[in-house]
Amino acid sequence: MFLMFVFLSFCFTSLNGVFGDEVKSVSVTEGDSVTLHTHITELLSAHLILWKTQGSLIARINREANKSSIYDEDFDGRFRDRLQVNNQTGDLTITNITTQHTGLYEIIITSKLTLSHTFNVIVYACLPLSDISRDSSQCSSCVLLCSVLNVRDVSLSWYKENSLLSNISVSDLNIRLSLPLEVEYQDTNTYSCVVNNPLTNQTQHLNINDVCQPCSDFFCCCYGLEAVIQLVISTLVGVATVTVLVYDIYSNSGGDAQKKRSKTP
Ligand SMILES: *[C@@H]1O[C@H](CO)[C@@H](O)[C@H](O)[C@H]1NC(C)=O
Numbered sequence: 001m002f003l004m005f006v007f008l009s010f011c012f013t014s015l016n017g018v019f020g021d022e023v024k025s026v027s028v029t030e031g032d033s034v035t036l037h038t039h040i041t042e043l044l045s046a047h048l049i050l051w052k053t054q055g056s057l058i059a060r061i062n063r064e065a066n067k068s069s070i071y072d073e074d075f076d077g078r079f080r081d082r083l084q085v086n087n088q089t090g091d092l093t094i095t096n097i098t099t100q101h102t103g104l105y106e107i108i109i110t111s112k113l114t115l116s117h118t119f120n121v122i123v124y125a126c127l128p129l130s131d132i133s134r135d136s137s138q139c140s141s142c143v144l145l146c147s148v149l150n151v152r153d154v155s156l157s158w159y160k161e162n163s164l165l166s167n168i169s170v171s172d173l174n175i176r177l178s179l180p181l182e183v184e185y186q187d188t189n190t191y192s193c194v195v196n197n198p199l200t201n202q203t204q205h206l207n208i209n210d211v212c213q214p215c216s217d218f219f220c221c222c223y224g225l226e227a228v229i230q231l232v233i234s235t236l237v238g239v240a241t242v243t244v245l246v247y248d249i250y251s252n253s254g255g256d257a258q259k260k261r262s263k264t265p
Pocket residue numbers: 066087088
């Protein structure tokens with residue numbers, strides 16, 4: 001018996017990131033848009049603003065001429081129709097972002113001086129479907145297994161009411177995380193399996209009575225049947241062995257008798 005619950009995969013929007021002197025991290029969920037803000041005073045007098053990623057130019061703003069150019073055909077077209085710049089503020093917007101857009105983005109501002117600042121954009125994949133199944137080989141208690149694929153920084157936790165019971169995470173991508181939970185039958189606490197990444201989470205609450213039926217109702221009859229089949233098979237094997245043995249003894253003694261008979265004349 002296998003109980004399976006599919007969690008809905010929701011993509012919650014969450015965004016953070018402020019401009020400063022160091023590399024600023026900006027986290028975003030795939031499918032969302034991210035705008036890299038450049039709130040610095042030098043922009044007001046800047047005449048040229050360049051945006052680069054991986055050493056290649058993706059946008060160029062000529063502020064004096066109030067003109068901008070987007071170079072989105074490189075990178076296998078992954079930026080095609082996804083880039084927008086604001087001619088005045090210099091902000092770069094990446095729309096409908098994907099995990100392929102994870103990386104460093106550099107803005108180079110030319111006024112009297114040339115300044116540059118770097119953003120580290122981290123794109124989190126939507127939390128994937130996760131499921132809970134019951135370990136049907138366990139009968140004395142109910143053992144549930146919650147599992148999910150690690151897309152990026154995914155962790156899996158079991159909660160009893162609001163307290164954390166156990167959690168797990170791995171660094172390797174596309175590895176399936178599995179976390180068991182053992183409960184007694186008739187346990188009335190609320191348990192939940194929580195899947196999260198640094199931006200979002202999804203929670204599945206469990207009703208133990210619904211998912212943990214005592215084995216006698218479902219499993220023991222199966223094991224009973226198996227035992228009966230095993231008994232019948234071993235009995236048959238036993239009978240067959242005895243039969244072969246008896247036949248063997250009988251035919252051997254017959255052969256001896258024939259040998260003796262052929263010697264005597
Ligand atoms: C820049 O050009 C756009 C149209 O191309 C115009 O609407 C806008 O007012 C201009 N801004 C400045 C500051 O010249």
